[in-house]
Amino acid sequence: MPDLNLDRYFHRIGYAGERTPTLETLRELHRRHAESIPFENLDSLLRRPVRIDLDSIQRKLVEEQRGGYCFEQNGLFSAVLEAIGFRLTRLAARVVYTGDPHAFPPRTHMLIRVDLGDESYLADVGFGGMVQTGPLRLAVDVEQSTPHEPFRMIRWENDYLMQASIRGGWVPLYRFTLDPQAPSDYEVGNWYVSTYPESLFVNHLMASRPAPGVRYALRNNELAIHHLGGNTERRTLRTADEVREALRDLMQIRLPEGAELEALLERLANSPSY
Structure with missing residues (x-):
């Protein structure tokens, strides 16, 4: 079993609290992780392998101060929670965000069930632009607040459907079951x-990070700054430098070096969003 460096992880997310498996600890770790480690898919765009073993995830997200997507984010977060003493089950979901909740896309999203006493919670620090910033109690038809938007779960056919409250309406995010997943499922x-040629992660830049009172989101060269309970600022980034600055300053990604990245930034600045 690879070693997990909790001290380095806590430094990365700015956490200095208790290391005990309580709801208060879970909430604080969840918020700090989501706000400190951005969602991004640069490696897929650069045609670099995305490795999800714990050593690789720690190196990338903690030591190199990069971001990642759900298999990396929730892979790291679940390992941290286990090391502290939380009881958990790793789950998978079908993403239906902006699509048809009746659809059956493949299970390509990882999330975590955390059991605390008689209650169960869903932890998920890897859902891109609509990432939860706090754990949600596993309860249906209950609106639940987070440091950002409210969320809720409903029963949907034989699954659960996660929804977020966006501009006054409930938007479907993903459908999931409580079936435990094996590492091979995530691989x-x-x-x-x-790697799939038609995957969004292979063809489009997606980077995002929540911060207090705001969400930053970058899709190709389209930057959006969503102010909670207020307006949304939108801007098209026209140069590679502007894309680089958004990734570095707003998403807080320590960018990899090399000619490949420079070529990608130029391409993004001159390509339409989707």
């Missing part, structure tokens, strides 16, 4: 989203 899902 298959990770390979699919990072």
